[in-house]
Amino acid sequence: MFKAPRGTSDILPQEKAYWKYIEEKAVYLCQLYGYQPLNTPVFEDYQLFAHIAPDGADIIKEMYVFEDRSGQKLALTAEGTAPICRAYLEHGLFNLPQPVKLYYIIPAFRYERPQAGRYRQHHQLGCEAIGDADPVLDAEVIELMYRFLSSLGLSELLIEINSIGCRQCQPGYVEALKKYYSTYRDRLCPDCKVRLARNPLRLLDCKEVSCQEIITGAPKITDYLCSECQTHFQSVQKYLTELGISYQLNHKLVRGLDYYTRTVFEVKPEGKGVQIALGGGGRYDNLIEELGGKPTPAVGFAAGIERIIIALKNQNVIVPTLPKPVAYVACLGTQAKLEATKLVSRLRHQGIAAIQATGDKSLKSQLRQANSLDVKYTVIIGEKEVANETAVLRDMSSGEQKTVPFNEIASLLEKR
RNA sequence: GUGGGCGUAGCCCAGUGGUUAAGGCGCCAGGUUGUGGCCCUGGAGAUCGUGGGUUCAAAUCCCACCGCUCACCCCA
Numbered sequence: 001m002f003k004a005p006r007g008t009s010d011i012l013p014q015e016k017a018y019w020k021y022i023e024e025k026a027v028y029l030c031q032l033y034g035y036q037p038l039n040t041p042v043f044e045d046y047q048l049f050a051h052i053a054p055d056g057a058d059i060i061k062e063m064y065v066f067e068d069r070s071g072q073k074l075a076l077t078a079e080g081t082a083p084i085c086r087a088y089l090e091h092g093l094f095n096l097p098q099p100v101k102l103y104y105i106i107p108a109f110r111y112e113r114p115q116a117g118r119y120r121q122h123h124q125l126g127c128e129a130i131g132d133a134d135p136v137l138d139a140e141v142i143e144l145m146y147r148f149l150s151s152l153g154l155s156e157l158l159i160e161i162n163s164i165g166c167r168q169c170q171p172g173y174v175e176a177l178k179k180y181y182s183t184y185r186d187r188l189c190p191d192c193k194v195r196l197a198r199n200p201l202r203l204l205d206c207k208e209v210s211c212q213e214i215i216t217g218a219p220k221i222t223d224y225l226c227s228e229c230q231t232h233f234q235s236v237q238k239y240l241t242e243l244g245i246s247y248q249l250n251h252k253l254v255r256g257l258d259y260y261t262r263t264v265f266e267v268k269p270e271g272k273g274v275q276i277a278l279g280g281g282g283r284y285d286n287l288i289e290e291l292g293g294k295p296t297p298a299v300g301f302a303a304g305i306e307r308i309i310i311a312l313k314n315q316n317v318i319v320p321t322l323p324k325p326v327a328y329v330a331c332l333g334t335q336a337k338l339e340a341t342k343l344v345s346r347l348r349h350q351g352i353a354a355i356q357a358t359g360d361k362s363l364k365s366q367l368r369q370a371n372s373l374d375v376k377y378t379v380i381i382g383e384k385e386v387a388n389e390t391a392v393l394r395d396m397s398s399g400e401q402k403t404v405p406f407n408e409i410a411s412l413l414e415k416r
Numbered sequence: 417g418u419g420g421g422c423g424u425a426g427c428c429c430a431g432u433g434g435u436u437a438a439g440g441c442g443c444c445a446g447g448u449u450g451u452g453g454c455c456c457u458g459g460a461g462a463u464c465g466u467g468g469g470u471u472c473a474a475a476u477c478c479c480a481c482c483g484c485u486c487a488c489c490c491c492a
Contacts, residue, residue, distance in 0.1 A: 003483080058490045079492085108492075113417080115486060124492055191489065207488080256491060279492065304492030332450060365445075367452035382450055396452075 007112065007120025013322060018309045021319040023105060025152055026125045033144050035103040035127050040083035042107060046073040048082050051290045053258045056198060062110040076109035079257070080126040080302055081284065082291070088130050089293045098131030099298075105305070117276045117307045126281075128300035130288070135232050138263045138283060138299050139239035145267060145279050145301045146245055152308065153317040156270040157278075160250040161240075163233040164201065165225050166261050167286065173224035174200050184214050204252040220251045229262055236263055255280060259287040263299065269311050278311055279303030325353040327413055328370035332363055332382040340381050343391070343409060350410050370396065379409060 004010055011019060030037070046065055053059045064076035077083060084102055087093070093100045105125050112118055127144060129137045142159065149157055165173060177200050181188070188196065189208040196203060204215055225233065240247055247265075255264045264282035268275055281301025288296035312319065327347060331340035340356055347354040355373060357366045363380070370378040380392040380401075391409055394401045404412060 006483080062490080110491075112490070114484090115488095118491070122492060126492090202490095205490095277492065302492055307492060330451085362445085363450050364452075369452085371452040378452080380451075384450085392451090394451075399452085401451085 005120070007114040009119070015309075017319050017322050018312060019305065020322065022125075022152060022305055022308055026103070026105065026148060029144060029148050029151065030103040030127060033101070033127075033140065035101040035129075035144075038084060038087060038102040038104055040077065040080070040087055040104065040106065043074045043076050044083055044086070046075040048086055048291070049075055049078050051259065051287065052079060052082050053256070054199060057256075057258070059110065059256060062112055064109045064111060077106060078110055079108055080104055080106055080124050081128060081257075081259070081287070081300060084126070084128050084300075085130070085288050085291055085293075085298070088296075089288065089291060094131060094293065094296065099129045099134075099137060100131055101127070101129045103127045117304070117310055119306060122307075123305040124302040125279075125305060126300060126302035128298060130298040130300075131296055133232075133285065133297035135235035135263075136239055138232075138236045139243060139245075141281060141299050141301050142236075142240060142247070142265055143243050143245055145265075145281070145303060148303065149267060149278060149308065152312065154269065154278075154308070154311055154315060156315075157267050158270045159245065159247040159265060159267050160253050161236070161247050161263065161265040162221070162250050162253040163225060163229055163236075163262050164221055164254055164260060164264055164282075165229050169224055169226035169229055170221075170261075173219065173221045176219045176224060177201070177203065180218055181214070187214065201254040202256070204254055215252060222249075222251055232262055255282060259284040259290070261285045265301070267303075269314070276307055276310075277304075278307050323353065324374050325355045326375060327352060327354040327377045327379055328357065328366075328373060328375045329354060329379045329381070330357045330363060330366035330370065331380070333386070335386045336381040336383060339386055339391075339406070340379075343379065343381070343406065346410050347413065350414055352410065352413050377413060 027037075046063070049060065049063060059078060063078050065073065066075075067073055083106075084104060088100060088102075103126060105123060107121050107123050109121050111120060114120060125148075127141060129141060142161070146157065146159060164170060178196065181192075181196050181200070181203060185193070185196070187210065189206065189211055192203055192206050192208070192211055195206070203211075204218065206212075206215065222230075222233070237247075253264055253266060255266070260282040262283040262285065264280070266277045266280035268277045279301055281299070283297065283299040285295075285297040288294075288298060329340045329344050329347075331337045344354045344356040355370075355375065357369070361369070363382075367378060376396060378394045378396055380394060382392075385391050385403070388403075389406050390403045391406060392401050393404050393409065393412065
């Protein structure tokens, strides 16, 4: 038997209720904040993603890479920001009034070992504000992300923010960090030894107990920010405070992707359950330039839909059920079936969701099915009804029935 | 990539060496004329993850593989 590939899953109708709920909220809020939808393809030129992280980085190694028949090297979309920036450049969106504000809901693919909240195919809702360095946008994006999650009914959300500086000031900090760490070299965990050489900022993110002590004494990046970055970061915080968004500074928060500059942030649920980030993001003022555009500041976030669903379930948030059919049309006999077929078609033409009984079931079993479909009404057409051109209309919750002419059924149901 | 836990029907699961693998949910049918939900009765549905080994005998013990799951790593 075939199975869905590892780390992927089918989204069954019941689960789809969560998706619909989340997507509708996302679309509503994004347009409310002035973000417009933009969809990028499921695969891209492999090189596009080379800019999001250094060569040996996990996210690069985890990409689904393949060649098409022409020999072009492609990759399944690993994250949303680089493709959006590609589209921004490709379609000359820099000619629009800046910032250009875009959102997307896309699948993302990474070849990882699956676990709770981590899949080989997952879906991200992302928002990007491109073309403006104003710290008010950093705050807007954080507010939008927070509002999105809390309006879904999630509570106990913790926002953490940090600034990781810019091309001017970050190298100085990295040097200081390296210098500090070099004195502890032999006490580091194996992962951190690699980090020290490859991506020193990530040293701060280590969860190994033995490394915690070292992290505690490490220099803080916020002490090394240039005055511009410092001002920017302070403004972001001021705006957040004014907006009533509570946040926590976390000078150890660095984020994995290479393109981030200045503001970085994450949201995760506090309390019980898995403590995974539901979303995160930050400013990426260098990415567009690296992709071949003019220097263009930008800021954005991405949230993981599957993780949000996990959090909704953890917090027992009730989501609306998917719409149910209104009417079930039961019939007895060949003539009646013909009339039922026509009636169902007519109901559907009028926008009334209707289900026709199929097969040759007893009335009892037809009603059982109607019951389990949770319809409001069952229409019953038997031989008597065919002769009189009527049907029995049964209200499924009260059990009340009345006989009505064929041509009145649709309008009768429409009114209710 | 590293480490733990687990694989018995669509789902939840009992069964730790010995006759036709038990139960619940769900599904299907019936409980006298053409009426659902509750109840009752019956039925269908299982290569006991796969392959090998031990044994007179394996769902049960051993090994390998595969899969699921959780944690680490990393990330949404």
